[in-house]
Amino acid sequence: MTTKNSDILEQIKTAALVGRGGAGFPVYMKWKRMKEVENKKKYVVCNASEGEPDVKKDHYLLDHYPETVVKGMVIALDFLGQKEAYFNINAHYFAEFEEKLKKAIEPYEKKGYIFHFFIEKPSYIGGDSGAILNAIEGKRTQPRAKHPSPSILGIFGNPTLVHNVETLYNIARVAEGSFSNTRLYTIGGKVKNPGVFELPDTFTVEEVLRKTNNYSSFPFFAQVGGGASGVVINEEQMKTDTAFGCASIQVYDSETTTRELLLQWFKFYERESCGKCTPCREGTYQLYEMIKKTETIPWKNILAIVDVLKTTTFCALGSSLPIPVESYIKNILKVDRDTLIN
Amino acid sequence: MQKSVTIFINDTPLVCLENESVLKVAIDNKIEIPHFCYHEDLDIEANCRTCLVQNAETKKITTSCDLRAKEGLKVVTKSPILEKLRKKNMELLLLNHTKGCPKCAKGYFCKVKEKIEEFKLDTLQYKKIKTDYPVHKLGTAAELDPNICISCNNCVKICEKIGIHFLHLEGQGAHSHIEHSQDPLVDCVYCGQCTAHCPVGAAREQSHLQKVEEVLKDKTKTVIVQMAPSVRASIGEEFGGKPGQDVTGQMYTALRLLGFDKIFDVNMGADITTTVEAEELIDRIKNKGVLPMFTSCCPAWVKFVEFYHPEFIPNLTTSRSPQIHSGTAYKTWWAEKEKIDPKKIVIVSIMPCTSKKYEASHEKFKVNGMDPVDYVLTTRETAVLLKKNNIDPLKLSPSKVDHFGEYSGAAAIYGASGGVMESALRTAVKLATGDDLKKLEFEGVRGMKGIKKTTVKIGLLNLKIAVVSTPKNARVILGELKKDPKAYDYVEFMACPGGCIGGGGQPIPTTDRIVKERIAGLYSIDTHMKMRQAHENPVVKDFFEYVKKLPHEKQHELLHTSYSKRNKFE
Ligand code: FES
Numbered sequence: 001m002t003t004k005n006s007d008i009l010e011q012i013k014t015a016a017l018v019g020r021g022g023a024g025f026p027v028y029m030k031w032k033r034m035k036e037v038e039n040k041k042k043y044v045v046c047n048a049s050e051g052e053p054d055v056k057k058d059h060y061l062l063d064h065y066p067e068t069v070v071k072g073m074v075i076a077l078d079f080l081g082q083k084e085a086y087f088n089i090n091a092h093y094f095a096e097f098e099e100k101l102k103k104a105i106e107p108y109e110k111k112g113y114i115f116h117f118f119i120e121k122p123s124y125i126g127g128d129s130g131a132i133l134n135a136i137e138g139k140r141t142q143p144r145a146k147h148p149s150p151s152i153l154g155i156f157g158n159p160t161l162v163h164n165v166e167t168l169y170n171i172a173r174v175a176e177g178s179f180s181n182t183r184l185y186t187i188g189g190k191v192k193n194p195g196v197f198e199l200p201d202t203f204t205v206e207e208v209l210r211k212t213n214n215y216s217s218f219p220f221f222a223q224v225g226g227g228a229s230g231v232v233i234n235e236e237q238m239k240t241d242t243a244f245g246c247a248s249i250q251v252y253d254s255e256t257t258t259r260e261l262l263l264q265w266f267k268f269y270e271r272e273s274c275g276k277c278t279p280c281r282e283g284t285y286q287l288y289e290m291i292k293k294t295e296t297i298p299w300k301n302i303l304a305i306v307d308v309l310k311t312t313t314f315c316a317l318g319s320s321l322p323i324p325v326e327s328y329i330k331n332i333l334k335v336d337r338d339t340l341i342n
Numbered sequence: 343m344q345k346s347v348t349i350f351i352n353d354t355p356l357v358c359l360e361n362e363s364v365l366k367v368a369i370d371n372k373i374e375i376p377h378f379c380y381h382e383d384l385d386i387e388a389n390c391r392t393c394l395v396q397n398a399e400t401k402k403i404t405t406s407c408d409l410r411a412k413e414g415l416k417v418v419t420k421s422p423i424l425e426k427l428r429k430k431n432m433e434l435l436l437l438n439h440t441k442g443c444p445k446c447a448k449g450y451f452c453k454v455k456e457k458i459e460e461f462k463l464d465t466l467q468y469k470k471i472k473t474d475y476p477v478h479k480l481g482t483a484a485e486l487d488p489n490i491c492i493s494c495n496n497c498v499k500i501c502e503k504i505g506i507h508f509l510h511l512e513g514q515g516a517h518s519h520i521e522h523s524q525d526p527l528v529d530c531v532y533c534g535q536c537t538a539h540c541p542v543g544a545a546r547e548q549s550h551l552q553k554v555e556e557v558l559k560d561k562t563k564t565v566i567v568q569m570a571p572s573v574r575a576s577i578g579e580e581f582g583g584k585p586g587q588d589v590t591g592q593m594y595t596a597l598r599l600l601g602f603d604k605i606f607d608v609n610m611g612a613d614i615t616t617t618v619e620a621e622e623l624i625d626r627i628k629n630k631g632v633l634p635m636f637t638s639c640c641p642a643w644v645k646f647v648e649f650y651h652p653e654f655i656p657n658l659t660t661s662r663s664p665q666i667h668s669g670t671a672y673k674t675w676w677a678e679k680e681k682i683d684p685k686k687i688v689i690v691s692i693m694p695c696t697s698k699k700y701e702a703s704h705e706k707f708k709v710n711g712m713d714p715v716d717y718v719l720t721t722r723e724t725a726v727l728l729k730k731n732n733i734d735p736l737k738l739s740p741s742k743v744d745h746f747g748e749y750s751g752a753a754a755i756y757g758a759s760g761g762v763m764e765s766a767l768r769t770a771v772k773l774a775t776g777d778d779l780k781k782l783e784f785e786g787v788r789g790m791k792g793i794k795k796t797t798v799k800i801g802l803l804n805l806k807i808a809v810v811s812t813p814k815n816a817r818v819i820l821g822e823l824k825k826d827p828k829a830y831d832y833v834e835f836m837a838c839p840g841g842c843i844g845g846g847g848q849p850i851p852t853t854d855r856i857v858k859e860r861i862a863g864l865y866s867i868d869t870h871m872k873m874r875q876a877h878e879n880p881v882v883k884d885f886f887e888y889v890k891k892l893p894h895e896k897q898h899e900l901l902h903t904s905y906s907k908r909n910k911f912e
Contacts, residue, residue: 140511145388145408275493275511275518277389282434282468285516289469301467308430311403312391 008079008175009035015174020057020166020183021047021127022226022245023316027167034080034151034161043160044076044085046168047132048093051124053268054227055248057184058165060196062097065169066104072168073115074108075175076161084114086155088132088162090122124228124272125317129162131274142276143315185243187214189222189251205238205249219254221332228268229320232328261328262291262302269321279308280318287321299340347413350398352420358411365393365407368419375419376428376457378435378541379494380407382853384503387495391431396424403427429461437468438490439542453850454542471516478522481645481911483532483700484547484846488519491544497536504535504839505814520544529649529910531813533642533837534696534720534846547696547847550717551727557688557717558601565688567602568668568747569593571609572694572757572843573721575863579849580725581736585856586863591740596733598741606747608691611668612756612765613749614885615639616876618661618901619762620769623832627803632656634806634823634830637762639663641701642837642846644905646813651820652907660902664756665691665698666707669714670900675888676746684712691718694757694845697837706903720847745881751782751868752876758861759841760787760794760809763834767798767807768875775801782874788865790840790858793818795830811836811844 009031017027034042046069050058061069073085087094087101094117105115118136120126126135130144133155154160163171166184173179183201188194191214199208205224209215222238223230225245233241243249252261270288275281283305290298302325310322329337345360351373358367366382368375379390388408395406398416403424406417418424439454458465475488486497486509493511497520501509508530512521522530536545557565574590583589594605619637626635638644638658647654662670669689677684691698695718701707702715719727728735743749752765764784771779786796787807792815798805808830810819822829838844840857843864868874876882889897 145386270515273515275513275515276387278391278431278435278492281493281516281518282437285471286434286437286468304430305434308391308427308434312394312405312427312431314389314391 008075011174012171015170015179015181017167017170017174017179019164020170020246021164022052022229024245027163027171030151030161031076031079033149034159037152037159039159041084041158042080042082043155043158044073044080044082045129045132045136045155045160045162046073046085046087046089046165047127047129047162048087048089048165049120049122049127049132050090050093050165051122051127051272052226052228052246052248054186054188054223054230054250055246056186056188056196057246057248059093059096060184060186061165061169062093062101066097066100068172069165069168070101070104070108070115071175072163072170072172074113075171076163076168077113080161083112084116086116086118086136088118088120088126088136090126091119092122094119123274124268125274125315128315128317130315132162133160140274142274143317183243183247185212186246186248187212187251188227188248190216190220190253191251192216201242203242205233205241205243206235208243208249209238209251214251216251220251221254222252223250223324224248226320228265228272229317229323232324232331234331237331258297258328258333259291259295262297262325263288265321265324266291269318273318277312277314277318279305280313280321283309284318284321299337303337303341347411347415349411349414350416351395352418353416360412361410363407364395364409364411364415364417365405367411368406373419375406376432376461377407378492379496381496381500381539381851382855384496384499384539390435390492390494392428392435394424394428394431395419396421429463432457432461433463433465433468435492436463436542437465438470438473438492440465452543475519479548480522480530480534480696481532481700482548482703483696484534484537484545486520486522486536487544487546488521489544490542491520492542493518493520494541496539496541497545500535500539503814504533504812504837505817506531506533509536526910529645531642531645531649531837532697532700535838536846537696538846538848538850538852541850547720547723548699549723550690550699550719551723554690554717554719554727557690560688563686563688564603564682565601565690566604566606566672567597567600567690567692568606568608568611568665568672569597569692570665570694570698570757570842571612571754571761571864572841572845572848572860573692573724575757575843575860575867576694576848577721577725578736579856580722580729581734583736585859586861586866588863588867589735590867591742592735592738594743595738595741596728596735599733599738600727600731602690604746605744606668606672607743607749607753608664608668608693609749609753609756610747610879610881611664611666611671612753613876613879613882614667614671614901615661615664616752616762616765616769617882617886618667619659620766620773620876622659622661623766623770624774627831633828634833635659637766637834638903638905639756639762640697640836640838640842641695642697643813643816643835645697645700645908646816646835646837648905648908649910649912650813654820654823655905655907658905660904662707662901662903663701664753665693665718666701666714666903667901670707670709671885672746673712673714674709674900675885678888684710688716689714691715692721692724693718694721694842694848695838696720696846698847709900721845721849722847725849748879748881750876750879751871751874753879754867754871755864757841757843758788758864759811759836759843760784760789760834761841761864763787763807763809763832765876766832767800769877771800772875772877774803779875787834790854790861792839805831807832807834809834811839811841813837
C-alpha cells in the first residue's frame with residue numbers, strides 16, 4: 001500500500017465517509033479513536049451479516065467487488081499496523097462467495113496478513129457490533145453495553161474496528177481516488193426493475209426510483225432503510241427525502257393491508273430477537289401472537305408494547321420496531337395514535 | 343481513591359462514589375426501585391429493564407442499574423410515563439409466572455407473587471410460551487424450572503464465578519431459558535448458589551416444606567428441629583432485620599410456636615464433628631496417615647472431590663458432618679436415654695444450604711436403618727413456614743435451646759469460612775498438647791478471602807494450613823498439591839463464597855457485603871459465649887461416653903463415613 005497513514009485518514013475525512021451499516025457514524029472518528037488506543041493487538045472486522053430483510057447491497061459487493069472490499073480491510077490493517085482481520089459473514093453469503101473471497105485474500109495472505117472467517121447463522125442481531133464480538137468469542141450472540149465501544153474493548157479485550165462491507169468498499173475507493181459520493185440502493189417490492197444500484201447519495205427517493213425505472217404508475221408507498229426497521233413514507237415525502245440507513249427502498253402497493261404489514265414486521269422481530277432484554281424478548285413474541293389470529297388490529301395493546309420497545313430496550317435493534325409502525329401510522333394511515341386506541 | 347459525588351434521587355441529595363450504579367445507591371438508601379436482574383457482585387447485564395428511572399432534566403428514561411453516578415445527576419423514580427413503562431415491562435417479564443409456578447400454586451410466600459400484587463400486574467392478558475420444559479432436578483438438592491425462567495443470566499454467572507460452569511441460557515427470543523450442561527465432564531455440585539441468585543424461583547431448592555408441615559401435625563411423632571450455625575445470623579433478614587443480627591433465642595421461641603417437640607441445635611453436632619475431626623488430624627499426623635487432611639462437612643465440596651477429583655478421596659476426613667452427627671446422636675444415644683422409639687423420631691434440620699438436602703438423602707449415613715436427618719429446610723423455606731404461620735421471630739422474646747442441643751462458641755463459627763478449621767485447631771491443640779490455649783482466635787483463617795494460608799503451631803509442630811472457598815479456588819489448591827503433596831497439612835474447603843453463611847439456601851439477596859456482616863454476627867456469638875471449645879461441651883462428652891461403650895465397629899458407624907467416585911447426576 002503506497003498511501004501514507006496520515007494521508008488516508010485525511011482523505012477519509014475529506015470524503016466525509018460515514019459507516020454504511022445503517023448508523024452513519026463518521027469513519028474518520030472511528031479510525032482516529034482506534035489509532036489512539038494503546039494496545040499491541042487490534043483487529044479489523046468486516047461485517048457481512050446483512051440480516052435485515054430487503055437489503056442486498058453487501059451481497060452485491062461481495063459478488064462483484066470482493067477484491068475492493070478486501071483491499072479496504074488491508075488499508076485499515078495497515079493504518080493500524082496490524083495483520084489480522086475477521087469476516088463476520090452470513091452463512092448463506094459464505095456458501096455463495098467463499099471461493100471469490102478466498103481468491104481475493106490470497107495475495108495478501110502471501111504477504112503475511114491473516115483472515116479468519118466467522119460464519120454466522122444469519123440473524124438480525126448478528127449485525128450489532130457487540131453481538132458480532134460476542135459471537136466471535138464463542139459467547140451468546142447478544143448485544144453488549146454501549147460502553148466501552150468495540151474500538152476500546154473488542155475481541156478478547158482488544159480494540160476492534162468493525163466496518164460494514166460497503167464502508168470497506170468505500171475506503172478502498174477513497175484510497176484509489178475513485179470515490180464519488182455514491183451509495184448502493186437496494187430496490188425491491190412491487191417494482192419493475194428490482195436490484196442494487198449505485199447512485200449519488202444526494203438523490204431523493206423519488207429520483208432513485210425514476211432513475212432506475214422503478215417509479216410505479218399505481219398509488220404506492222415505500223419502506224426505506226431496511227425491510228424491518230425502515231421508515232415508511234408516502235409519495236409526497238419521496239420527493240424530498242433521501243434514503244436513510246442502509247438505503248433499501250421497498251415499494252408497497254397502497255392496497256397492502258395494515259395487518260399484512262404488521263404481521264410481516266412482528267414475525268421478523270419475534271424470530272430475530274436475541275432474547276436478552278424483556279421488552280424485545282417477550283414483547284415481540286406477544287405482538288406477533290396478538291396479530292396472528294385476528295382481523296381487527298388490537299391497537300391499544302400493540303402500542304403499549306411498542307412504547308416499551310421504543311424507550312426501554314437494551315439495544316437499538318429492539319427499539320427499531322416502533323420506527324416502521326409509527327411512521328406507517330403517521331405517513332400512510334395519517335391518523336393520530338389516540339384515535340387508533342379509542 | 344475514588345471521588346465522591348452528590349446525586350439526587352427524587353430531590354434527595356445522596357453522596358456516593360463517582361460511577362457507582364445509581365440502582366445500588368438507591369438500594370443502599372432504601373429508595374425502592376423494582377429490579378430483578380441486578381446483583382451487586384455480578385457483572386451488570388441490564389436485561390430485565392424494570393429498574394427504570396427518569397432524568398429530571400433531560401426527561402430521558404433509562405435503566406438505573408447501569409446508570410453511573412455523576413456529580414449533580416438528578417433522577418426521579420416516579421412519573422406517570424415511567425410507571426407505565428415499568429409496569430408493562432414487569433408484566434412482560436413475569437408473564438410466565440401467574441400460573442404454573444408450583445410455589446404460587448400452593449400459596450407459598452414468593453417475592454414474585456408479592457410484586458405481582460404490589461404493582462397490580464395483569465399477566466393474564468398474555469400468551470404463555472415456556473410451558474412444557476421438564477423441571478431438571480439437581481440431585482436431591484435443588485431444581486431448575488425453565489418454564490418460569492426470566493433469562494436474567496444470574497445463575498449462569500454465579501455458577502461460572504464459583505468455577506463450575508454447569509448452566510447456560512439456551513434458545514433465542516422468547517424461547518430463551520435456562521439449561522444445564524450435557525458435557526459428561528461437567529456436573530453440578532448441588533451448592534445451590536443458582537437458587538440464591540435467582541430472582542424468581544426458577545432455580546430453587548427441592549422443597550421439604552410440605553412434608554415438614556405434615557409431620558408437625560402428626561401426634562405420634564417426636565419432631566426434633568436443629569438449626570445450623572449460619573441460620574441464626576441471617577434469617578432475621580427475611581423479616582426486615584439486619585444481616586448478622588443474632589436471632590438465636592427468638593428462633594428457638596419461634597420453632598416452639600411452630601410445634602416442634604424438641605429444640606436442639608446443629609451446633610451440638612458441630613462440636614461432635616470438631617472433636618472427631620481433631621482426633622483424626624492428630625492421628626494422621628502421628629501415624630503417618632494421608633496428609634493433608636481435608637474437611638468434609640460441606641457436601642458440595644465432597645461431591646466436587648468425588649466427581650472431579652476422586653484421586654483426593656483419601657485426603658477427606660472420614661468424620662461425619664454436623665447435622666449427620668447430631669442426627670445420629672439423637673436417634674441413638676438420646677432416644678435410648680429418653681426411652682423413645684427412634685423410629686418415631688423425626689429430625690428436621692434448618693440449613694443455609696441446598697446440598698445438605700442431598701447429604702441427608704445418602705444411604706451411607708443410615709444408622710440402624712434410619713436416616714439421621716429426615717428433612718432439611720433452607721433458611722428461605724423456614725422463613726416461608728414462619729410467615730405462613732404469622733410468626734415474626736424479631737417480635738418474639740428469646741428462649742433457650744433444650745439441654746441436649748447445647749453447644750460451644752467453636753460451633754457457632756462453623757458457618758464462616760475458616761470456622762471449621764478454627765474450631766478443630768482449638769481442640770487439636772488441647773488433644774495434642776494437653777494445654778489450654780491462651781488466645782482462642784486464629785485470625786489467619788478468618789475473613790472473606792477465597793484462599794487463606796497460614797501456619798499454626800501445635801506443640802512442636804508447625805502445621806501448614808489453608809482455608810478455601812468455592813470450587814474455583816479449590817482447583818488452585820489441588821493444583822498446588824499435585825505439584826507439592828506436602829504443601830499443606832490441613833485444608834478446609836467450602837463450596838460457597840464466605841462459607842455456609844453465604845450458602846445456597848440463604849435469604850435473597852445474598853451478596854459479599856451482606857455475607858461479611860453475617861460473618862461478623864457469627865464471631866460475635868462466639869465471643870459472647872462462656873464455653874468456646876468443642877471438647878468442653880458436656881453434652882458432647884456425655885455422647886462420647888455412650889459411644890465408647892459400643893463395639894468398635896458401631897463406634898465407627900456413628901462417627902465416621904466413607905466416600906466413593908461419583909458419576910454425573912449421582
Ligand atoms: S435491574 Fe436494571 S435492568 Fe434489570
